[in-house]
Amino acid sequence: MASRFPEGNLVQLKPRKGHDMTWSCDKHGEPIAFYCKEHGLPVCDRCAIKNHCQKPCELDDIEDVIFERRRKLDEKRPKIQELQKQIKALDSKIKTASASGDTHLQIIKNSIQGAYNDKMKSVEEKGNRMVRMINEEADEEIRLANEKREKRIKDCNTEREKERKNIKDKETKLLSDTKTISEIVSKKIKDLSNKNQHLINTITNVQSTISRINQHEESLVNEAPQVLASIDENISIHKDVSDCLDRIQSEVERVTFVEWEVGGEYYGKIDGYIGQWESFRSINIPSFVKYPLVRGLIGDDEICVQDGYNKDMYVTNISADQHAEKVMDGGRSTWIMSCSSVDRNIIVCGKGRKDYTGGRLDTHITLYDRQWKMIRDISIPRNGSDSSVYADVDRDGMILAAQYDQSNIYIINPAYDTINNTITMQGKKVRGEVQALSSGDVVVKTGDNEFTVISRSGEEKAFIHCHEWVVSECCVDKQTDTLYIVHWDGARTYAVDQMSRDGIIQAKKIMEYPRSDRSHWLSPCLITSSGNLVGCDGDTLFLHKKAFVL
Incomplete structure (x- = not known):
């Protein structure tokens, strides 16, 4: 390999072609003489002889090579100078392009940042709006919940005060x-x-x-008869006073306080004595009710009256002395047979239907709310052609239902519309209303002038009948099991007899009122939970209260 000779040890070579040769071989220390074109190496004589004397090596004189390459380099100098100028111009252009690019990209960057800052701001604003909306909705829900809570609390307090007043009024x-x-x-x-x-x-x-007349015979003879008569009179007066005192004690001992609860409503009254019924109010039935028929009592003061002509249903509040208010439109093919309260919210009605052909009585027992909106129907089996159904409610809230001219009475749970029990009368059929006693027994109208008390097993407990009752209807006081029989006595007068559940007459004709020309049928009397008796002559509702009499 060629290298420069060390300083001070130069070998004087013979100048050739006007060039000084100071280049020597690294290996042999001899001057470089040739250039091997095959290997691209400068070599000395010894290297040329030893390693590069045969093909494919091709040797050129080193000076020729140097001269040729210097010539080529010299030829390139103008281009290099031009290239330098171009490079400098390119460098300036690069710097300009770089600056321009930086400026442009900064603009892009700024645009991106601006755009995304706007988007971020929009997201933030949207998020803030959503949070505000959520907070506002939550605040509104809280406000509504608070309003609902306050209203419920207010309603609860109002209801409580109403119940307190009701209880206090009843107690008073x-x-x-x-x-x-x-x-x-x-x-x-x-x-x-x-x-x-x-x-x-x-x-x-x-x-x-x-003592005085015994001392004088004349006085004894003249005054003894008067004295004897006075003694007899005072003995009679003593007996009357004693008998009256016994009667007072007996009557007082019969006075009882009766209390009960039905459907969450508390009731109480003073009862037990026969007393005397006194009229204290009358309410006229409006003339637009053409043929009034009393169908039942719902609550303590609302009487249901149906127009027998068009079957419209009306309710009269007897405590508020309100006239009949229509609560249901009638129909020629469907009518109400009886009404009763299941509880303070629900009313049950037994119905009749004309030309009914169903296999079951699916629409003959209906539950309504207090606004007389239908809740649902309750179905019972059908037997026979007459589809009229009577319904009542016992003290346990169970519905008693029976089809006219049949022997079965169904005990129905209104919560599930299920028949819990079936009472079957032996040898008798339903000819009118069925009503529950507090004992669980049932009073059934079994003829125009007869009523039968039966147990839940169907056993006959009592038969109540009177030949004086031409046509009769029965009303049961569910708290005392007293029966009130309203009857037409054959003339144009209605009368009410008071009976025990065993059929014993306690009082005759405790109420009497003439029959109205508007009356085509006999309406039952009603007994309110407060103990008032209500009769109807077809024109007027007569309200009676029982007074304690000695």
């Missing part, structure tokens, strides 16, 4: 009834006490008179 009435009885008893006892004191004074005088 019962205490007033008790006070009235107490005052009647006290007045009667005071009268008896005065009579007895008068007797004591009279007997004392009689004893003095006897």
Whole structure:
């Protein structure tokens, strides 16, 4: 390999072609003489002889090579100079392009950042709007929830105050009834006490008179008959006072406080005594109700009256003295047979239908809410052609239902519309309303002037019948099991008899009222939970309350 000779050890070579040769071989230290074109190496003589003397090596004189290559380089100098200028111009252009590119890309970058800053701002604003909307919706929901809560609390408090007032009013009435009885008893006892004191004074005088007349024969003869008569009279008065006192004690002992609860509603009344029924109010039935028929009592003060002509249903609030308000349009093919309350929210009606052909009575027992909107129908088996159904509710809230002219009475759970029990009468059929007693027994109209009390097993407990009842209807006081029989006595007068559940007559004709020309059918009397008795002559509802009488 060729290298420069070390300084101070130069070998003087013979100049050739005007060039000084100072280049020597690294291996042999001899001057470079040739250039091997095959290997691209400068070599000395020894290298040429030893390693590059045969093909494919081709040797050129080194000076020729140097001269030729210098010539070529010299020829390139103008191009190099031009290239330098171009490079400098390109460098300037690069710098300009770089600056321009940087400026342009910065603009792009700024545009990107601006665009995405706008998008980010839009996202932030959208997010903030969503958060505000969520907060506003949540605040509104909270406000509505608070309003709903406040309303429910207010309604609860209002209902509580209403129930408190209702209970207080009932308590006040019962205490007033008790006070009235107490005052009647006290007045009667005071009268008896005065009579007895008068007797004591009279007997004392009689004893003095006897002592005096015994001393004189003339006085004895003349006054003894009057004295004897006075003694007999006072003995009679004493017996009357004693009997009256026993009757007072007996009547007072019969007074009872009856309380019960139905459908969450509490009731109570003073009862047990026969007393005397006194009229205290009458409510006219409007003339647009052409043929009024009383169909039942819902609650303590609302009486259902149906127009027998067009089958429209009306309700009259007897405590508010309101006239009939229509609650349901009738129809020529469907009518109400009976109405009763399941609880404070639900009413059950037994119905009749003309030309009904179904295999079951699917639309003959209907539940309504207090606005008389239909809730649903309850189905019972059908037997026979007449599809009229009577319905009532016992103290446990179970529905009693029976088809006219059949022997079966169904006990239905209104919560599930299921028949829990079937009562089958032996040898008798339903000819009118079925009504529950507090004992669980059932009173069934089984003829125009007869009623039968049966147990839940179908056993006959009592048969209630009277030849004086030409046509009759029965109303049951479910709290005392007292029966009130309204009947047409053959003239144009309706009367009400009071019976025990065993069929014993407790009082005859406790109410009487003439039959109206509007009346084509006999309407039953009704007993309210507060103990008032309501009769209907076809024109007017007559309200009676029972007074304690000694």
